[in-house]
Structures are given as structure tokens and as C-alpha cells.
Amino acid sequence: MSGRRSSGDALSPQDRRLGGGMLGPYRVLDLTDERCWFAGNLLAQLGADVVLVEPPGGWPRGYAHDAYNRGKRSVVAADADEVAGLAAGADIVLHNDATPFELDLGALREANEQLITVHITPWGETGPKADWKATDLTLFASSGQLAVTGDSDRPPVRISIPQAWLHASAQAAVAALVALEHRARSGRGQHVDLSAQQAVCETALSAILYAPAGLEEVQREAGGVRFGSLMLRTIYPCEDGYMIVTLAFGPMIGPMVRRFLAWMNEEGFCDDETLNKDWVNFALQLQGGEESIDVIEGVMADIARFCLTKTKAEMIERGLRDSLLVCPVNTLQDVLDSPQLAARDFWDDVDGIRLPGRFVLVDRTPLQPLGSPPEAGAHTEEVRAEPGAGLPSALEPLPPNTRLDKPLAGLKVADLAWVAAAPLATKILAHWGATVVRVETQNRPCLLRGALGHRDDVADQENAIAWHSANANKMTISLDLSKPEAREVVRDLVAWADVAIESFTPGTMAAWGLGYDDLRQINPDLVMVSSCVMGQSGPHRNFAGFGHMAASVAGFFDITGWDDRGPAGPYLAYTDYCSPRFTVCALLAALDHRRRTGEGQHLDFSQMEAAVHLLAPAIAEMQATGARRTRRGNADDHMVPHGVYPAAGDDQWIAIAVEDDEQWQSLAIEMRREDLADLDQSARRTRQDELDEIVSASTARQNGPGLMHRLQAHGVPAHYVQNSGACIDDPQLAHRGHFQWAPHQYARRVVVDAVPYTLSEAHNGFDWAGPTYGEHAFEILGDILGYDADRIAELAVAEALE
Numbered sequence: 001m002s003g004r005r006s007s008g009d010a011l012s013p014q015d016r017r018l019g020g021g022m023l024g025p026y027r028v029l030d031l032t033d034e035r036c037w038f039a040g041n042l043l044a045q046l047g048a049d050v051v052l053v054e055p056p057g058g059w060p061r062g063y064a065h066d067a068y069n070r071g072k073r074s075v076v077a078a079d080a081d082e083v084a085g086l087a088a089g090a091d092i093v094l095h096n097d098a099t100p101f102e103l104d105l106g107a108l109r110e111a112n113e114q115l116i117t118v119h120i121t122p123w124g125e126t127g128p129k130a131d132w133k134a135t136d137l138t139l140f141a142s143s144g145q146l147a148v149t150g151d152s153d154r155p156p157v158r159i160s161i162p163q164a165w166l167h168a169s170a171q172a173a174v175a176a177l178v179a180l181e182h183r184a185r186s187g188r189g190q191h192v193d194l195s196a197q198q199a200v201c202e203t204a205l206s207a208i209l210y211a212p213a214g215l216e217e218v219q220r221e222a223g224g225v226r227f228g229s230l231m232l233r234t235i236y237p238c239e240d241g242y243m244i245v246t247l248a249f250g251p252m253i254g255p256m257v258r259r260f261l262a263w264m265n266e267e268g269f270c271d272d273e274t275l276n277k278d279w280v281n282f283a284l285q286l287q288g289g290e291e292s293i294d295v296i297e298g299v300m301a302d303i304a305r306f307c308l309t310k311t312k313a314e315m316i317e318r319g320l321r322d323s324l325l326v327c328p329v330n331t332l333q334d335v336l337d338s339p340q341l342a343a344r345d346f347w348d349d350v351d352g353i354r355l356p357g358r359f360v361l362v363d364r365t366p367l368q369p370l371g372s373p374p375e376a377g378a379h380t381e382e383v384r385a386e387p388g389a390g391l392p393s394a395l396e397p398l399p400p401n402t403r404l405d406k407p408l409a410g411l412k413v414a415d416l417a418w419v420a421a422a423p424l425a426t427k428i429l430a431h432w433g434a435t436v437v438r439v440e441t442q443n444r445p446c447l448l449r450g451a452l453g454h455r456d457d458v459a460d461q462e463n464a465i466a467w468h469s470a471n472a473n474k475m476t477i478s479l480d481l482s483k484p485e486a487r488e489v490v491r492d493l494v495a496w497a498d499v500a501i502e503s504f505t506p507g508t509m510a511a512w513g514l515g516y517d518d519l520r521q522i523n524p525d526l527v528m529v530s531s532c533v534m535g536q537s538g539p540h541r542n543f544a545g546f547g548h549m550a551a552s553v554a555g556f557f558d559i560t561g562w563d564d565r566g567p568a569g570p571y572l573a574y575t576d577y578c579s580p581r582f583t584v585c586a587l588l589a590a591l592d593h594r595r596r597t598g599e600g601q602h603l604d605f606s607q608m609e610a611a612v613h614l615l616a617p618a619i620a621e622m623q624a625t626g627a628r629r630t631r632r633g634n635a636d637d638h639m640v641p642h643g644v645y646p647a648a649g650d651d652q653w654i655a656i657a658v659e660d661d662e663q664w665q666s667l668a669i670e671m672r673r674e675d676l677a678d679l680d681q682s683a684r685r686t687r688q689d690e691l692d693e694i695v696s697a698s699t700a701r702q703n704g705p706g707l708m709h710r711l712q713a714h715g716v717p718a719h720y721v722q723n724s725g726a727c728i729d730d731p732q733l734a735h736r737g738h739f740q741w742a743p744h745q746y747a748r749r750v751v752v753d754a755v756p757y758t759l760s761e762a763h764n765g766f767d768w769a770g771p772t773y774g775e776h777a778f779e780i781l782g783d784i785l786g787y788d789a790d791r792i793a794e795l796a797v798a799e800a801l802e
Helices: 013-019 034-045 063-068 080-087 105-111 136-142 164-186 196-204 253-266 282-287 293-307 312-322 332-336 339-343 380-385 421-431 465-470 484-496 516-522 547-553 574-597 607-625 661-670 681-686 688-699 704-713 724-729 731-735 777-784 789-797
Strands: 004-006 027-030 049-054 072-076 092-095 116-121 191-195 224-227 230-233 235-238 241-245 326-328 347-350 353-356 412-416 435-440 475-478 499-502 527-532 601-606 642-646 653-657 718-720 739-744 748-753 757-759
Touching: 027 034, 027 080, 034 049, 034 063, 034 072, 034 092, 034 116, 034 164, 034 574, 034 607, 049 080, 063 353, 063 607, 072 380, 080 105, 080 380, 092 105, 092 164, 105 116, 105 191, 116 164, 136 164, 136 196, 136 642, 136 653, 136 718, 164 191, 164 196, 164 574, 164 757, 191 196, 196 574, 196 724, 196 731, 230 293, 235 293, 241 293, 241 312, 241 547, 253 293, 253 312, 312 326, 326 547, 332 607, 339 607, 353 607, 412 421, 412 484, 421 435, 421 465, 421 499, 421 527, 421 574, 435 484, 435 777, 465 748, 475 777, 484 516, 484 777, 484 789, 499 574, 516 527, 527 574, 547 574, 547 607, 574 601, 574 607, 601 607, 642 688, 653 688, 653 704, 661 681, 661 704, 681 688, 704 718, 724 731, 777 789
Parallel strands: 004 347, 027 049, 027 092, 049 072, 092 116, 116 191, 412 435, 412 499, 435 475, 499 527, 527 601
Antiparallel strands: 191 757, 224 230, 235 241, 241 326, 347 353, 642 653, 653 718, 739 748
16 A cells, blocks of 8 residues: 555545535635644645635745645735625634734624634733734743753753644634534624634643642653652663653553563563562552662663664564553654555645645545645635535524533533543533533543642542543543443443544454444444544554653654754643644534534544644655754744743743844843844854853843743743743733633532633633542433433442442
8 A cells, every 4th residue: 555645636625615525515714824724724624615815926835835725725815805705705714813904803704694703813812912922932931831841951942843833723723613513503603712822731731730739840851751759761762763661550551561571571671570560559669668769760771771672663563562652753754654654545645745634534524635735826716706605504403401602512422532632622522512421430540530640749539630621521420341231321322422432442442342333323323533542443553552652653752852862752642632623623524514414424533643734844845855854952944043041040941032133133132232233134043052142141140021021022022931830820821711710529629721712602611620430420320311210220230330
């Protein structure tokens, strides 16, 4: 199999609109620039007719255009009146203030009451920072992510391929589809106000929630995680690069660790005494003083020696065979050459360049190759001659007493997912009013209950801050799925549900008799999502791993860190925080398609494949030029100075990004270095190291937040590097209601992070935090499924309920 789909097989945007794609009836007007083209790209992949509106002369062409404007049509507009004419026939408008003329989004909605406008800004439309300058670096500094990424003995470091606006763009696509779902219920369009800062905040989960939970701030560590005096290393050099080896404990991970140590033992790198430790209960023994940190440090030293004898291919082969928590630190070339992506026919061939293709496999309405990006204005006359987009002919009938201020009220979801990636997707559904029933089991507890921080550092499974956040507004029932009686409950839930979502290892659900082919016999119009790291097919489908490992195989670890050191990787499970946006986009598109056609379908979602889309321009560039991007600290292609500089105090930093000569002149004056004010970009790049030292010397004497305000007042993009406590105190995040207090049966009240956008016609908020074990069992069994007391008693006797 070639692993690529030819652009010659691609449907034109107009063909997709008329004949196929889950979003085929809808027209999207894309008024954004390079920062946010990805939002329209996601909607185009799902079949929408996306019209890229370009200024006279067109947008600059480059690798971002090649990657994210495929599948769109291009129209050149000279003024706001021409845009208004196009908006009169559109369903969705995407806007990030890129157009060279003033636009009144409210007026566009008045002229087309069905129109949904999505406004993507750095900080949100209102608030104390609404008018501040922003770049990728300063947005990451403001979000909590930068503070916890990089080496502890150096400044915090960003991902070397810019990501902030891509997070905002993916959330914009989600918001547009939530509003579209609301329109099907209310008959009205509305306005979406989206903050890029908030979109990036989710990538710092759960570190961003530590301060209100009474925990010490997370300390950044390259290639590992620190727990007090213990540094659990995860990245190790091997023969041909780097590997991730996860060393952790508990009932699920402990046996996997022992299998890895058994392999080391076979080859003489681990003694029998170490091999036979109780790796399931080791953490408890460490806390109780029965074991010492010296054992862990010795094991990590042994792992380091062992990895140097292995190639990445050898490690992944053994890892797949024995279900080990190991994976390669993939370069972008490794990603391009991935046998898994080839086997799943992931790549689109566009004029001889492979670019990321469909982000989800869909059985009934598969996503089609998008073809080549358009020339500027290539479709101007064609689009102007067409009638407007088709609007729904009738509103969706809703049950009595359905809340119309909740766009997804009435949607019923059976949630069998766990850890973070898929549960964060269903969190979005629950936030907007869906009834989400979370099925869990105490004999195989979700890792979020045992890891990533507990309120007041009390390690109770009902006290886990990541669980509280990822499962807010959900109902829960605890079932022992090894019991046939429990699986019957799941079948009844699926018969009730519109959506089922699961994130088990491929084949697990089918082995229980709960695979898609089984469940659609129960509920023919079911939309089912199967989410895992690598997808349901391909040679690596059984890959055992978590979000940090998915981020590594997708290429993010190699591009994060310093060029003179090994990879640092972004903070923890980066792809777990990227992928929910893709999942919800695909799911809402499938539900829209079902509303119009009555068809349910199965969505095969790979977290790795979705994340690779965030690296698409660099993958295109690598093939065109032969230059492979890797980690480069905080350096930037265009901006200089561009870095994270020390501020007064211990581990205090400020991010400064100079976009042009005017900003540099202002910064030079603020540093009292007028002698340097006339340096243009070329001169500054030549003297980059010297200027970084000058900026560092100036900032190191100053209060970070105070300097941030002063530089912003003078038009220089800057932001203090905020940890959890600073984010909680950030007046802009407070203004946006990003951190919300929600009641909890065990913990009284806890902080839950909100979605990064508001809808003008919908309520934005959480009613409760992630529930306790089986908290809603009787409501689910009695009120939802209609079981009587005898049936519930039978389940209890069979030990199906926990």
C-alpha cells in the first residue's frame, strides 16, 4: 500500500457541497489569515464548502497556505460591502481581524439571521487585555503551558513549531458546529467570541489547576516528571535517536513495567531482585518507607544503559509484541515514514508532496482528499454567481422542557472512555447540555483518579483534580464490565443513547460483544466514536501508551527543547489536549448528517493522526527543501529578539517577541539603549545572541508583571510567564470566567476550567464537577433505563454494580 491518496481523486469543494461529506450543505466564509486558516481546513475536511476570502492581491503563499487552504475556494474581495454580499449566503463566518477593512459582524447577522459568526482574538473581545499584542510565544506564556515546559536550569521553552493559533482554530471549528447545532433547535444564528489564550490553557492540564487545589506549582523538567526529590525520567538516548520509557506504578502500569524489566533481565541489564519488586504497589511502599528512591534511580540508570543497545525500531517492535510502555521520539521524517500512517492511507499526495489527510476514518461518509490549494481569486466569479447556502428546512423536534439555552440539550451520550483524550471531548458535550453517562469501574480505575494531582495532596481517588475537570457535568455509574450482567446495562445504555464513545485498546469492545457491529444492531442510527492513540487498524493499532507517548510518536517531543540538548517534550500528555477538538468536530458533523439523513456511523479516531495536522506546514517544507525542523529553543524564523528572559525573583520569566522595527525601537528605548534603536530586522538577526544578552540584563532587574504592562503599553508583545497561581489571578482569565467553581460531593467545591469561547445565545457554565464513583447509579438505572427495584437488586447480587 502506498500510504498516500492522490489529489486527482479529490472532489471539488462544490462537488462535496452538492453530493457528499457530513457538512455538505453548509457554506463557510473564511475571513482569516495564516494564523487561523486551520479552522476552515477542519470544516472543509468534513465536507463544508469553505470560501477563502482574500484581500486584493491575495494572501502570501507559503507552506501554511499549502497545508491549510486545500479544499477551499478562493474569492478576492475589495471592501466590506463585497464581504457582506458573500455573508448573506453563508452559514458560518470565521474572522480574526485579518481583513484590511473594517467589518461589522453584528450587521452581517442582522442581514442574515441564520448566520453564525466566529471571532477569534488573542484574549477575547472584552476584558483588561483585549487590546494587547500577542504572538505564539506570549500566548503560551500567558497560558500556564510555558511555565512547565523545558529544562529546570534554563528558561521555559516553547514548541519550536508555533501552535497557539492552531489551538484557537481547532476550537473555532468546534464552536461553529456547536452553534450550528443550536441553530437547528432555535432557528437562529449567533455570535461566538473565542479567546486564543484560553484555548492554549487546556494544554497545561492539570498543572494549571494546582494552585486552587492547594498544591505546590509543577516544576518543569525536560524529559521527565518531578515528584518532590524524585525525578522520574522518561526520555533516554538509544542507538539511533531517543526513546520514551514510562516507569510508573499501580494495577495497570505495574505489570507493564515488570514485563519491560523482564526483557532487560533477559539481556543482563536488570538483576532478579529488582525484577521481582512489587511494581504494582511500589508507590505505596515508597510512601511507607518500605522502599527507597535509590531503587528507582538505580532502575533508571539500568534503563539508560539498556536503551543505548537498541534502535527505535527494535524497541517499538518489542513494545507492540509485549504491550510495553515504550515508544520512539519521532522526528518529522520518522512521522512521514511511519508504517502505521502508510497502512491507514493517511497522506494526501498534493503535487508530489505528502500532506496530512483525513483526520478521522468514517464508514458511511468518508472524508475525501482535498486536492491543491486555490490560486487567489480563482473562484470569485463562480461563487458570486451561485445561490446562497442551504438552510435547514425545519427545526429539530425536541423533547418537552428541553433547555434552549443549552445547544446540545437532549443529546444522549454513553461514555465508556477513560483517561483524558476522549473524556475531554465528552466534557465539551456535557458543558453544552448533553446528558453524558460515564461508565467506569473501580477494579480498573481511570488513571485520572490516581495521577496528575489531588486536592490538598490527599491522594484519594475522589479527590483528583484532573478527574474533577475532565468529567464535569457528567453522570456516572460504576460497573464491573467483566460481568455479563454489567455488559447488558451497557447495551441498554446504547439503546437509549444517540452517541457512544470508547477509548479501549482496539478489539476490547468487540471481545465483550460491544463492538460497533454489535451495538448498531441494538441502535441502528447510533453514532459511535472509537478513540485511541493509533486508530483501530494498522500494524501499530495495539500500541500501549498515553498522551505523552502519542505526542512523541506524532513528532512533538523532537521539536521541543534546546538544540544543544536532548528533546524536552511539551508538558505531559500534549495530544490528549489537542485531540478532543478534532473528536468533537467529527462527532457533531456526524450528528448533523444523521439529523438530515437518519444515518448513524462509526468514527475511527487516531489521536496521533489528528495531532500531525498541527505540524503540516513543517512537513510540507521538509519535503520541498530537505530541511527538517527540530528543537531550537525559543528562536523564531521572523521575530528577533524573541525569547523568554529572566525577571526579578526565583524562576521568574517574561516572554518578549519583537515583530517589526517599530516594536524594536520601542523596546530599545525602554531598555535605555537608544544606540541600538535603528537596528533593522536583518541587523538584529546578525547580532541575535548579543541582543538576547542585553535584553536579559535589562529584564533581570525588573518585576515581571510590571514590565509586561509597561511593554504592552508601548506596543511590544510581552507576557509574564504565568504558572497556575498567576493564571488563577490573571484578570483577563477571570473576566472570561475561565476558572469556574463547581460543587462536588467529596471535595465540596473545586475549580473546573471552562471552554475558551462564549455563545451569544447560550449559557456557558458547569453545574457540578467530576462525580464520585457511582454517584448517579440510581438515576441512571431507574430514571434513564427504567429498571425497577428488583432488576437493580439482581445487578447488585450479581456484583455487576460497584
